[in-house]
Amino acid sequence: MSLPTTIPSGAPGAVLAPAVRAVGLTKLHGSGDTAVRALDAVDVAFAAGRFTAIMGPSGSGKSTLVHCLAGLDTATSGRALLGDTDLTALDDTELTLLRRERLGFVFQAFNLLPTLDAEANVLLPLKLAGKRPDRRWFAEIIDVLDIGDRLRHRPSELSGGQQQRVAVARALINRPEVIFADEPTGNLDSRSGGEVLAILRTSVRELGRTVVMVTHDPVAASSADRVVMLADGHVAGEIADPTPDAVIDGLRRLGG
Numbered sequence: 001m002s003l004p005t006t007i008p009s010g011a012p013g014a015v016l017a018p019a020v021r022a023v024g025l026t027k028l029h030g031s032g033d034t035a036v037r038a039l040d041a042v043d044v045a046f047a048a049g050r051f052t053a054i055m056g057p058s059g060s061g062k063s064t065l066v067h068c069l070a071g072l073d074t075a076t077s078g079r080a081l082l083g084d085t086d087l088t089a090l091d092d093t094e095l096t097l098l099r100r101e102r103l104g105f106v107f108q109a110f111n112l113l114p115t116l117d118a119e120a121n122v123l124l125p126l127k128l129a130g131k132r133p134d135r136r137w138f139a140e141i142i143d144v145l146d147i148g149d150r151l152r153h154r155p156s157e158l159s160g161g162q163q164q165r166v167a168v169a170r171a172l173i174n175r176p177e178v179i180f181a182d183e184p185t186g187n188l189d190s191r192s193g194g195e196v197l198a199i200l201r202t203s204v205r206e207l208g209r210t211v212v213m214v215t216h217d218p219v220a221a222s223s224a225d226r227v228v229m230l231a232d233g234h235v236a237g238e239i240a241d242p243t244p245d246a247v248i249d250g251l252r253r254l255g256g
């Protein structure tokens, strides 16, 4: 795959700078005879201002790739780059700061703090970083995510879809360069899942963010601009402007 990533459609010939990329990224879990090569010299780039889904059979390395790119796990060799920053050169403290200041995360299990109301959950990353909220940005996010009437509610008083919208707002609050979403619709019914996907698309289209999402769901993946397929720790292919049928077909070819 060539770097940087070429825009698949809409702007022929244009090239977008990658927000995040893997260069020869290799990850071994464990050591010795029992070591598992979860990623094998992966080269892949995720363009800024784009929504990319990562798919592949169970065990193909999706979570490992995202964890290495997000500074949640360390690579065995190769490089994981956020903009020009090589994560593999950073120590734990630097990685913690980088995650807090430059990345956003959305997980399947929402991961909201139960004792805080929605507003406090959204603002938590800024509080941890000792930063003042930008009230105009906060208002814009709340408006786009349509959670203005839920800000005083605790997570237990919100539906799953509302909780995930709060989690997306929390991921957006520090204007991250990249939002990593790991199965963000996995715990939601199809309607709430569709709303969360629409919000992730809106985060890209209207708020200018970059989203990288791991999913098993071909319909969810078809919300993205591009699908990257993994198999056995390799990039096995990609689909631009995916439809659910194209994604299902691609997975079938991989035996997923």
Ligand SMILES: Nc1ncnc2c1ncn2[C@@H]1O[C@H](COP(=O)(O)OP(=O)(O)OP(=O)(O)O)[C@@H](O)[C@H]1O
Pocket: 029, 030, 036, 037, 038, 056, 057, 058, 059, 060, 061, 062, 063, 064, 065
């Ligand atoms: N901590 C670990 N220790 C040992 N092996 C691991 C560890 N984490 C992952 N693996 C192995 O690495 C390979 C890739 O795992 P990974 O979780 O990245 O795949 P995945 O595509 O995200 O899978 P799934 O879709 O099932 O979540 C698998 O063979 C897995 O068993």
